Amino acid sequence: MRRLGDLERRVMDVLWEAEAPPMSGRDVSDSLPDRAYTTVLTVLERLRHKDFVRRTTQGRVHYFEAADSRDAYVAELMIEAMGASANRRAVLARFAASVSPAEAQALRDALQLGSGEDHRS
Amino acid sequence: MRLVMTAIALATFSVVLLGPGSTWLSRARWVHRAPRAGVLLWQGMGLGAILSGIGAGLALAATRYRAGFAGGTRQLVGSLFSNHPLRGLGLYDALGLTLAADLLIVLGVVLGVFMVRTVRRRARHRDLLDLVTYTAPQYPGTEFLADRRAIAYCLPGFRPRIVVSDGTRTLLDRNELWAVIHHERGHAHAHHGLVMLPMASLSSLFPWIPYARYAPESMGLLLEMAADDFSSRRSERRLLAAALVEMAANGWAPSCAFAAAGTGALERVSRLLKADPTSKSSAVLASVLGLAAVLVPVSAALLT
Numbered sequence: 001m002r003r004l005g006d007l008e009r010r011v012m013d014v015l016w017e018a019e020a021p022p023m024s025g026r027d028v029s030d031s032l033p034d035r036a037y038t039t040v041l042t043v044l045e046r047l048r049h050k051d052f053v054r055r056t057t058q059g060r061v062h063y064f065e066a067a068d069s070r071d072a073y074v075a076e077l078m079i080e081a082m083g084a085s086a087n088r089r090a091v092l093a094r095f096a097a098s099v100s101p102a103e104a105q106a107l108r109d110a111l112q113l114g115s116g117e118d119h120r121s
Numbered sequence: 122m123r124l125v126m127t128a129i130a131l132a133t134f135s136v137v138l139l140g141p142g143s144t145w146l147s148r149a150r151w152v153h154r155a156p157r158a159g160v161l162l163w164q165g166m167g168l169g170a171i172l173s174g175i176g177a178g179l180a181l182a183a184t185r186y187r188a189g190f191a192g193g194t195r196q197l198v199g200s201l202f203s204n205h206p207l208r209g210l211g212l213y214d215a216l217g218l219t220l221a222a223d224l225l226i227v228l229g230v231v232l233g234v235f236m237v238r239t240v241r242r243r244a245r246h247r248d249l250l251d252l253v254t255y256t257a258p259q260y261p262g263t264e265f266l267a268d269r270r271a272i273a274y275c276l277p278g279f280r281p282r283i284v285v286s287d288g289t290r291t292l293l294d295r296n297e298l299w300a301v302i303h304h305e306r307g308h309a310h311a312h313h314g315l316v317m318l319p320m321a322s323l324s325s326l327f328p329w330i331p332y333a334r335y336a337p338e339s340m341g342l343l344l345e346m347a348a349d350d351f352s353s354r355r356s357e358r359r360l361l362a363a364a365l366v367e368m369a370a371n372g373w374a375p376s377c378a379f380a381a382a383g384t385g386a387l388e389r390v391s392r393l394l395k396a397d398p399t400s401k402s403s404a405v406l407a408s409v410l411g412l413a414a415v416l417v418p419v420s421a422a423l424l425t
Contacts, residue, residue, distance in 0.1 A: 005251045012252050050248055073253050078268050080246060081284070095273035095301055096368040096386055104370035107390055111366045114359075114394025 007035065011043050012052065015066040022056060022063035124190060127425045128180035128217065134417055135173035138166045139332040147335035153392060155404035156346035158411070160316060163340050165411025167332060172418040174224045180425070181217025190425045235322035243314075246276055250284065263302055265290070271371055275305040277314015292371055293364050300352050300361040301368070307351025313344045342385045349389055350399060362393040 014031045015023065029040040044064050047053040052073075056063045068076075099107065143166065146152070152159030176190075183193025197218075254264035263283045266272075271288035275281050283305040290298065308314070320337040327333035352361050369386040392398045 009252050050245075052248070052252065070253055073249050074266055074268055077246065077249050077253070077266060077284075078270060078272065078286070080242075081272050081274050082270070095304060096365050099369045099386055103387065104366075107366045107369055107387055110387060110390050110394065111362055114362065114391070 007032075007039070007043050008047055011040065011047065012066060012070075015053065015064060016070050018065070022054075022065035024061050024063055028064060123425060124180045124184045124193065125213075127190065127421055128177045128184075131173040131177035131180060131418055131421055135170045135177065138170040138173070138414060139330050141331075142166060143330075143332040143335050147331075147339050151400075151403050152343065152407055153346060153388065154398065154400040155407050156343040156350065157311075158404040158407035159343045160340055160347065162407040162411035162414075163336050163343075164316075165414040167336065169414030169418060170332065171224065171228065172415065173421075175221050176418045176422050178217045178219075178221025178224065180422075182214045182221065184217075185211060185214055190422050231326060232319050232322065235326075236318055239318060239321065243276060243278055247278060247282065250276065250282055254284065260285075260298070260302060262306070271368055273301050273305060273368070275308040275314070277308075277312065277318075281309035281312070281314065283309060289368065292367050296356065297360050297364040297367070300356045301364050303352035303355045304348045304361060307348035308344070310351065311347065313348070316344065317341065342388070345385065345389060346392065349393060353393070353398075358393045358398075362390050365390055365393070 010032060011028060014028050015021065018027075025041045025044060026037065028044065029035065029037040032040055044053060044055075048055050048064070052067055053064050054067050056065075146162065146166070152162065179194050179197070180190055183190060183197050186193040186196045188196060250264060254266055256264055263285055266284055266286045268286045269288045269291075270286060271292045273283075273285045273289050275283050283302060285298070285302070289301070293301065317337070317340065320340055323333040324337045349358075349361060352358075365386060
């Protein structure tokens, strides 16, 4: 299970770093010489079903490209994690939500009061 | 007649749990000294209210059999599956039965839909994490996101994931980061995401019910405190408090999501700095109350 996940990640890396996207299945497979062509195709299809990969067809050849950039996906994760979307608590448990400057000062005061001695600026 | 009294008593109990009881608990500070038992108390009150509501409906519907709660309910169920279901039902019976059925259906369907939606979103979140996070050998079991904003969270699931952003790594020193990771491991270890799964949609669905309005927020804070305690058993409490202050003060904030979360951070920090943040007697009190909330409707059903 985890190994397939790792391969999905490597396939995405190939697509993200492609010099001339979209790539044919053969191109992707050539970039992963330790993996069989059919395995790579299976993974590409899996990624397509998860909407991470787009497929176009020219003649009889399928071409694949990443549906979105790596940065866009990181941004999507961050936005969901930051709680910009509703229903946040259910999706994940975030360590600390951000506070207003006034509340931040109150927090620093509390920490200083509680510790007594040293404090960093 | 006795069952009618039971029905009224159970309905009243349910209303008390969902209304004034929830308002009272949402303001109670003593539960902060026993966060895990406090969560159990909220759960017990919710379960007790549901059981009482259903029990009240069933008691009303079973009145006409004059066979007590258990006997009447059995005959009622029997008649539902006979050739002539519901023959000879009176107004009270119909009302009671409808109330009981409605409670079950509304809760089941609505919560079910929201829970499925949440689980799907978690699945997509997990798929995305698989593709874009990186790991660091000095922080096993933790994944990192290449983003300069500071955030740390636990994605619930069968195998919970702990995610920390680059921004957090620059903001905190090594020991503080470990305190945060231990906090998130506390969430993962106790599967807090599962506890919150049925709760998260409640406040938007039934904002006019005090329980639905207060329980998700209060339980969320109590679970944070429970995770703080988990971390405190593995690294210094002061480090966690310092990390909390830094993260809350320097984390990127969506403009609309301030206030409520902020007060939570202040309560957690002052709690962590106390000499003794937890208390056995608070834990016992919360557990006994939570158990009582469930036992009242159960014993009412058994004794009448």
